[in-house]
Structures are given as C-alpha cells and as structure tokens.
Amino acid sequence: MSWISPFAMNRMGLLNMNKRNVDYISRYNERSSYPLVDNKLKTKLVAAEYEVKTPRLLQVVRQQHEISHFRERADALGGFAIKPAKGSGGKGILVIIRREGDHYIKASGAAVTVAALERHLSNILAGLYSLGGAPDVAIVENLVESSPSLAKYSFQGVPDIRIVVFQGYPVMAMLRLATKASDGKANLHQGAVGVGLNIANGRSLNSVQFNRPITLHPDTGLSLENIVIENWEHMLHMAAHCYEATGLGYMGVDLVLDAQEGPLLLELNARPGLAIQMANGRGLLPRLRAVEALKRPHFRPEKRVQFVIKEFKDL
Template structure:
C-alpha cells in the first residue's frame, strides 16, 4: 500500500475541522434535521421509507415499567443489541452474542446477568449516554451477523463501512475494523483500524491505526491490502438515498454487511470525523469542491453514485 505523510496530505486538500464545521456542516446541514440523525429510532423510521434497511427492531423501551417486558423478550433471545436512541460515539451500546445458562455473553466474552442489563436500560432512560444528558429511549435490535468475508478481518466486533455523503454524492469511504485496543468497537479514536476504500471498486487502499500506516491487522495478523466489499455499487446507492431521507447535505453513513440480510444501515452522523482522509491517503476538499462546482446536479441516487465512482475512483 502506498502511504502518504500528513504533510503531503495537506497539499492534497485535507479538510480541517474548522472548515468542516463552518463550510460544510454549518452551511449544508439544516439545524432542524439534526434531531433526526441524533436519534437512532427516528433515523430507522425515516430511512425505511426510502428503501434503506436497518437491523430488525425488537423492542422500544420508553419508560421504566416497560423494562419488565425486556426480561420476557430476552428469555427467548440468544443475541441482540441494546442502544440508547440519542447516544453518540458508540457510548451505551451493549451487544449480546450468546447465552451461558442464565447469563448473557457480550461480544468481549464477559458474562452479564439479566438484572445488569435491566440496570443498563434504566441508565439509558435516565440519559446517562445521551448527547445532552436528557432523558432517552432504549432500542433493542436483532444481532447483526457479520458477513464472514469481512468478519475475519475484525477482532471480535462487527466491521462497518463509513461513507461520506455530500449533497447526495458519495465522496469518500473506509472500512473500520475492531481491535483489542478498541475493545471490539469500530471506533478509530479508541484504536480501531481504518481502511480506505477505492470509491469505484470497493477495494482497500491504505490502512491506518492511531493515524499511523499499517499493512497487517494488529490482532488477526491478516493483510489489509486485498480486501474487497461485495455489492459495492448497491451500498453506495443505499448511502446516497439517505440524502433524500434526511435532507442533510454533509453526513457520514455507517453500514454493516449482515450474512443473511446484506447491507444494513447502523446510523447516520451529521458531524463525521476527518480520519477517513488519513485512511484514504487523500484529502476531502478536492472532492467536495468538485460536487459544489457541478452545473447540473444528478437527481437520482444511482446517477449520483455513477458520477462519484467515475470522478473519485482510482481505476
């Protein structure tokens, strides 16, 4: 893999936080749309009308007395995910992957009782993980069974794909792989691996961990240079449709590939991070200005995807 230093990256049009906040988030994202993407439940309902699939919703816990229904529901479940609707950065998400008699097994292998999960639900309702500390809602979703082709590259956690969508066009993408350092979460700040993806083919480009270049996954030891995402064009179109669903001009779309259901939307982010540029070895600015300069924008998601694959892919 070719590595480009941070200094050279600046010359290639790196987007910094100031410019992102003022020139793109502030300019292209209506404040009225933020609550839609800051609430996972509202997101699920909004995107479903545009043919974007999400993990199956098993239960919504809005009030304390509804937690007793969770005990009944979980009695028949081997795997599920509990999420705060207004959580951010993966905070408060608990993923259960199996059972051990009366206990549940987390992705990390830790055993946890149903009483502990009920306390976790109480904490979610109290707003412990919400963006502003305000009362929240807990959602329980079916467990994502990651596609084996991608799961083998990740350590414990489910790998996901972040696609930056600008004015409905996919402009940059990366695969995020969990590590021991990131505690099984696909969070780059915590030590997950970011793998830049060729926008025209879905093949891996560069890989970074803690913003440093790597060629092998630190825990699985697998090479990261020949990864290919299946059904890539369909995934880009799915991400592109989120523009119509939300009206947000600049956002991060996080997808997973389920072994049975195919691509699913995990969440949307109205303030996506900038480390994706390091993973791709290229700055976002030239791609964003390319879209801004279009005389006639493309109206259908499929047309926008074809344009982006041609304009920003490496053939």
C-alpha cells in the same frame, strides 16, 4: 489527526476541522434535520421510508415500567443489541451474542444477568448515555452477524463501513476494523484500524492505525491490501438515498455487511470525523469541490452513484 503543515494539507487536498465546520456542516446541514440523525430510533423510521434496511427492531423501551416486558422477551432472544436512541460515540451500546442458562454473553465474553440488563435499560432511560443527560429511549435490535468475508479481519467487534456523503454524492469511504487496543470497537481514536476504500469498486487502498500506515491487522495478522467489499454499489446507493431521507448535505453513513441480511444501515452522523482522509491517503477537498462545481446536480441517487464511480475512482 496528527499535525500536518498547512502546505502539506493544501497539497493533499485535506479538509481541516474549521473548514469542515464552517464551509460544509454549517452551510449544508439544516438544524431541523439533526434530530433525524441524533436519534437512532428516528433514523430507523425515516430510513425505512426510503427502503434503506436497518437491523430488525425487536423492542422499544420508553418508560421504566416497560422494562419488565424486556425480561419476558429476552427469554426468547439469542443475540441482540441494546442501544440508547440518543447515545453518541458508541456509549451505552451493549451487545449480547448468545445466552447460556440464566446468563447472557457479551461480545467480550463476559456474562451478565437479566437483572444487569434491566439496570442498563434503566440507566439509558435516565439519560446516562444521552447528549446532555436528557431522558432517553432504549431500543433493542436484532444482532448483526458480520459477513465472514469481513469478520475475519476484525478482532471481536463487527467491522463497519463509513461513507461520507456530500449533497447526496458518496465521496469517500473506509472500512473500520476493531482491535484489542480499541476494545473490540470500530473507533479509530481508540485504536481501530481504518482501511481506505476505492469509492468506485470497494477495494482497499491504504490502511492506518493511530494515523500510522500499516499493511497487516495488528491482532489477526491478516493482510489488509486486497480486501474487496461485497455488494459495494448497493452500499453506495443506500448511502446516496440517505440524502433524500434526511436532507443533510454533509454526513457520515455507517453501514455493516450482515451475513444473512446483506448491507444494513447502522446510523448516520451529521458531524463525521476527518480520519477517513488518513485512511484513504488523500483529502476530501478535491471531491467536495468537484460536486460543488457541478452546473446540473443529479437528482436521482442512481445517477449520483454513477457519477462518483466514474469521476472519483482516481481522484
């Protein structure tokens, strides 16, 4: 986030990194819950228990000798994604969109051989992409095919939706759109576009790239001012259920809208960034404080979602 004076931050209700770390992450996130969100395989398993859909799991590769089984299965696969279970920041994720003869085509259009895919799996197991270089597990998932209503806005990469959830209440959301600058990844720090979303109805509010306001996608040229997310209330319910699934009081829930499967959970983040505030053009603090001030928190996810829709639509 670009520098903003303390006075302006207070006026906008912006949450800064120190306050986020001390007052929200440290206070509301139990350390025992971190493994559930820092490991994508564990996230998938716990999400399934709470009926939160994730991309279909095709294979888990835990040992080097299991890589040969991937070659056997790859022959029958069209598109798929290989991910390190403990990877962070998108590192080590390899997306294959189709097969052409003996080659597999990446989202960028580059062709790779099955031998290259096997080397990638081996590197994942060795911990090349994991936090601290610890040995890891590779997961192979079904390819996410973004809903056409959102795919048209993004450059190559699949657009995703980040929802910040506090004490089980979805408090702020944004749509992240890949660009040439971000190399097809939905990473705001690398140049992806962040589109703030009205938490009550999923309509676009404000858009930024590199923290600067924009109204058109820099590559597709499409207007970002009238985007409406399909199945919005269902997404809010999914995000709210992740509180029961993990016990984390402050987290980011990353969702995608698949053309066939509908909303799917991609991953959870126990330390969500703060750029979502710039995308929305407003701060998190008023909403976080409104939840903290509740004398009787809502115990059911459905009730929490209804509270958010009613109370935060104009906040």
